[in-house]
Amino acid sequence: MDSPSRPSPHPAPSGAAPGAVGAVRVSNWIKIGTGLASKPEVRHIARALNVSRNSVVGALVCIWAWFDCNSTDGSCRMVTTEDVDDIAELPGFARAMQVVGWLAYDDTTMTASLPHFERHSFGTEKRRLQKAERSRRYRERQKAKHAEAASRDASRNASRDVQGAPSPSHREENNSSLEAARQITPGVAEKEMGNIRQLLRPARQASVGASPESDQSTTAEAV
Numbered sequence: 001m002d003s004p005s006r007p008s009p010h011p012a013p014s015g016a017a018p019g020a021v022g023a024v025r026v027s028n029w030i031k032i033g034t035g036l037a038s039k040p041e042v043r044h045i046a047r048a049l050n051v052s053r054n055s056v057v058g059a060l061v062c063i064w065a066w067f068d069c070n071s072t073d074g075s076c077r078m079v080t081t082e083d084v085d086d087i088a089e090l091p092g093f094a095r096a097m098q099v100v101g102w103l104a105y106d107d108t109t110m111t112a113s114l115p116h117f118e119r120h121s122f123g124t125e126k127r128r129l130q131k132a133e134r135s136r137r138y139r140e141r142q143k144a145k146h147a148e149a150a151s152r153d154a155s156r157n158a159s160r161d162v163q164g165a166p167s168p169s170h171r172e173e174n175n176s177s178l179e180a181a182r183q184i185t186p187g188v189a190e191k192e193m194g195n196i197r198q199l200l201r202p203a204r205q206a207s208v209g210a211s212p213e214s215d216q217s218t219t220a221e222a223v
Contacts (some may be wrong), residue, residue, distance in 0.1 A: 030068050031119065032061065041100035048096045059088035063097070067114055074117025078110050 036042060037053045042060070046053045066087050070076050084094035084103065094112075097103035104113045 030061070030064050032064075036060070041102060044100055045093070045096040048099070049090055049092055051090065055090070059090050059093055060102075062087055062089070063093075063103075064114070067117060071117070074115075075111055075113035079112040080110060081105055081112070084112060 033039075037057050042053050042056050045056045049056070063084065067074060067076065081094035084097070085091050088094075094103055094105070098105060101115060104115055105111070106113075
């Protein structure tokens, strides 16, 4: 039975594919050197724990894979050395890793870290994919905001057009006036001007035929 204090080695959301960080798909494998089993550090850990080097290599793979799943920089908080032993399934494994310099632990912050995490992890790829995911979500939010603003502007413009449009009766009156104006041909216009000149001719003749005596008497009366 798993220890209650053991952190979950699967930080991805429920239903996420293996190797996923949040909603970002990353590699689900780590880098292991072909000469790992013969390294001096592995030999020292095997002697210190009285286990085979193959057992140490298997435990190291579990530790590195766990940090790869739970960290992007090789550091995990709220992790104890007992948790590391539990992941490796070898008591004293965390202490042995500290002795050879393959594990650092801060008791104050309860932070475990791997000094050479980049040798085995794809943390750089994770960070790149996480940044790309954040950028994608930001672009989607901006696109939604622009679409909403454009929809509001379109609704506002449509409302103004409806309010400023002439009513049907006004349109009919304007159309009737325009049609009447079109029906006035040059000949009709000239005829109308002739009628106006005939009406004005008697008044003009009366003004021209007035006598000088009449003008003088009118002036005397005015004086």
